[in-house]
Amino acid sequence: MSTIEHDAVIERPESEVSGLGRLHELVTTVDHKRLGLMYIGSALLFFVVAGLQAAVIRLQLAVPNAGIVPPQVFNRLMTVHGTSMVFLFGMPILTGFFNYLVPLMIGARDLAFPRLNAFGFWLWLFGSCLLYYSYVGGEGLYGAGSAPDVGWFAYAPLTERPFSPGNGTDYWILCILLTSVGSTATAINLIASIVGMRCPGMTLRKMPVLVWLALIWSSMILVALSPLSAAQVMLLLDRFLGAHFFDTQAGGSAVLWQHFFWIFGHPEVYILVIPGFAFASEIIPVFSRKVIFGYEVMVAATCAIGFISVSVWAHHMFSVGMTPAGNVFFATSTMLVGVPTGIKIFNWLATIWGGKLRFRTPMLFCLGFLFQFLIAGLTGIMLAVVPFDWQLTDTYFVVAHFHYVLIGGLAFTIFGAIYYWFPKATGRMLSETLGLWHFWLFLIGFHLTFDTLHFAGMLGMPRRIYTYQPGRGLEAYNLVASIGVLFQAAGVLVLVINVIRSLRSGAPAGDDPWDAWTLEWSTSSPPPEYNFATVPVVQSRRPLWDAKHPEDPDWRYE
Amino acid sequence: MSTTEAWEIPSRGRMAMLGLIVTESAFFAIFVVAYLFYIGKSLSGPTPRDVLEPPIGGSIALLSSSITVALAVRALRGGRVRAFRAWWLTTLALGLAFLIGTAREWERLIARGVTIRTNLFGTTYYALVGLHAAHVTIGLILISLVLAFALRGYVAAPEAERTELLSWYWHFVDGVWVVVFTTVYVIGR
Numbered sequence: 001m002s003t004i005e006h007d008a009v010i011e012r013p014e015s016e017v018s019g020l021g022r023l024h025e026l027v028t029t030v031d032h033k034r035l036g037l038m039y040i041g042s043a044l045l046f047f048v049v050a051g052l053q054a055a056v057i058r059l060q061l062a063v064p065n066a067g068i069v070p071p072q073v074f075n076r077l078m079t080v081h082g083t084s085m086v087f088l089f090g091m092p093i094l095t096g097f098f099n100y101l102v103p104l105m106i107g108a109r110d111l112a113f114p115r116l117n118a119f120g121f122w123l124w125l126f127g128s129c130l131l132y133y134s135y136v137g138g139e140g141l142y143g144a145g146s147a148p149d150v151g152w153f154a155y156a157p158l159t160e161r162p163f164s165p166g167n168g169t170d171y172w173i174l175c176i177l178l179t180s181v182g183s184t185a186t187a188i189n190l191i192a193s194i195v196g197m198r199c200p201g202m203t204l205r206k207m208p209v210l211v212w213l214a215l216i217w218s219s220m221i222l223v224a225l226s227p228l229s230a231a232q233v234m235l236l237l238d239r240f241l242g243a244h245f246f247d248t249q250a251g252g253s254a255v256l257w258q259h260f261f262w263i264f265g266h267p268e269v270y271i272l273v274i275p276g277f278a279f280a281s282e283i284i285p286v287f288s289r290k291v292i293f294g295y296e297v298m299v300a301a302t303c304a305i306g307f308i309s310v311s312v313w314a315h316h317m318f319s320v321g322m323t324p325a326g327n328v329f330f331a332t333s334t335m336l337v338g339v340p341t342g343i344k345i346f347n348w349l350a351t352i353w354g355g356k357l358r359f360r361t362p363m364l365f366c367l368g369f370l371f372q373f374l375i376a377g378l379t380g381i382m383l384a385v386v387p388f389d390w391q392l393t394d395t396y397f398v399v400a401h402f403h404y405v406l407i408g409g410l411a412f413t414i415f416g417a418i419y420y421w422f423p424k425a426t427g428r429m430l431s432e433t434l435g436l437w438h439f440w441l442f443l444i445g446f447h448l449t450f451d452t453l454h455f456a457g458m459l460g461m462p463r464r465i466y467t468y469q470p471g472r473g474l475e476a477y478n479l480v481a482s483i484g485v486l487f488q489a490a491g492v493l494v495l496v497i498n499v500i501r502s503l504r505s506g507a508p509a510g511d512d513p514w515d516a517w518t519l520e521w522s523t524s525s526p527p528p529e530y531n532f533a534t535v536p537v538v539q540s541r542r543p544l545w546d547a548k549h550p551e552d553p554d555w556r557y558e
Numbered sequence: 559m560s561t562t563e564a565w566e567i568p569s570r571g572r573m574a575m576l577g578l579i580v581t582e583s584a585f586f587a588i589f590v591v592a593y594l595f596y597i598g599k600s601l602s603g604p605t606p607r608d609v610l611e612p613p614i615g616g617s618i619a620l621l622s623s624s625i626t627v628a629l630a631v632r633a634l635r636g637g638r639v640r641a642f643r644a645w646w647l648t649t650l651a652l653g654l655a656f657l658i659g660t661a662r663e664w665e666r667l668i669a670r671g672v673t674i675r676t677n678l679f680g681t682t683y684y685a686l687v688g689l690h691a692a693h694v695t696i697g698l699i700l701i702s703l704v705l706a707f708a709l710r711g712y713v714a715a716p717e718a719e720r721t722e723l724l725s726w727y728w729h730f731v732d733g734v735w736v737v738v739f740t741t742v743y744v745i746g747r
Contacts, residue, residue: 112570188577196570222581230588237685242675245592245685251601251678260588 030114032103035121039096043089050084053077055485062482064470074466075149082152087179088128094275095186098214104520105208107199107536112192120185127178134171148172156246156257161239173232180225187218201538208518212299213278216306220271228264262313270309276413280366283420284348286516287363288355294347301340308337318389327386334384361435365416372408397457400450423513427525428506434498438491445487452477517542575723579730593682597746600677612743616659623652624732627725635718643708653698660691690738693731
């Protein structure tokens, strides 16, 4: 008895609508798949914009005393680059993937609250536009200021009215407030869907790993984003009503802002990278032709990361001068969070071990992720050692470390996920040849840029400087780092070409091009608006394996 | 397969309201921490002891509204729509009484020259109490909406779960008041 029904019989009528009609469809849609793709598409646009900003930054730093951009413009570039990459690219693209995949993977027809989902998207999109509007609207009534130039963590009291006149900082605050509310709405929606919308038979222990990680991710958003929103509201009160929360001249505390920001900021790192774990946990088993090793441990380790990550924030603040007890506590908890993360890496390796590997593009990106995320974790442990951190905090070593996490770890899995699920979302395969070009160009570029920056940092190059003096041994590292940008940009360009070519004339994908096992591959590509004609019933973690191998189903062993 | 019949999972509405309460709690926690952190750190007066009087009447009104809202939900579940309307209206009145109390307190404080600009006490006091009052206001707007629907005859026993979820939010706002009251009028004074 097959529990998975094919939907191919029911055809959606080809919609012949004008451009305006299509726009109307986009604006009014509440379909989780469309909203998911809208999230991913707009996030990729912001990724390109913020990537170009990074390119200008690297161009300015390629040689000493380069006069490409003046210092004020440089500060705005690095602020908007950081804020964009976290709030306008990282968060929304992950929201988009979860939006698209979670209902399909749990066998539901949509999220629990489709209209809330649309609300979250539009809030996020217009909030994001505010950040870029600051370039023209930042002058405000004061005739001063442009885009925000206070850095992505916006330390007080620099953000107070006397030091940041104009409205640039205000747009920054509003952008983050609105996008955070949007993310929180999505998180609540995902939790309600995962808990209350699973198809019959899908008990908690039979959910795909990605769905489990989406649940943990959403729970972390609930507790991590609202402290940031609270701090932003305080900053708004300071700037507009003359309150004194972070006004040091009236007794306010600059360190309190740092605590509030990093109570959000460090869980945020895991909020960004846990979806990367989720993608790797779906892709690696399929391309190793094995079930994931240690399903329960994998989920438990992610829960542990979720819990520990809310108690490590002040390792960003060792140089502030906390008490020795505080330093010891945060150093220990930071090292502790490496344990569950290490468990996950070993589990992925054990999944690969003895598997029948297929080195397709999604798998290549995941292998790159494994290697690079390990190094990122190791430099993280180094920075958890307080005296080491005192020496290297606010240098390019830290910059290289977190770019290793966010590009080497997260961006690589996002690229892998794009190659893996693109056939499902569009019905067409991406070119494998261009995928290889993308992978190798980006890999080489990534290592040229960020391996060398570790050394520049160890030699003492501080972050956030717009130029540096010649003759300090920094020239070669910076030049190589900047050359790496060319390779990374070329890699992304190849991806764009690949996507456009595939949309026009890619090979048809069929329902299940990777011979995978989770429910999204049981419906057509692209899935119909209602996802499943009949609600599926599952008996194991790999319902499609059961359907394809009725003689040896998984549920006998789980 | 037999799993289809026995398949029961938690209500999505309850999960969503629970999620909202969790995230709101984290939001309030930061304001409470800021309040506690700045106790006694004002560079100039007036101090809380000079100007603050515990709003006993308003607190009693707000806390008893938790009971009336629970009675309203129970009445609706039992299909007693008239009783529901009565208890629901009482809840609205008690919530309004609390808000009026807060408004009077602010009026008195402003008359004595304490504003959000005055010192750190003013900053944290107006922010925390104002944040709570904003939540009370939102709750009252939602309660009024339900009341309007109820008076037009649209609220009956099938809506019991939804009104119960709204009552969860109201209980949360009341619970937060206990924390705010303790922070501002007991510890901070």
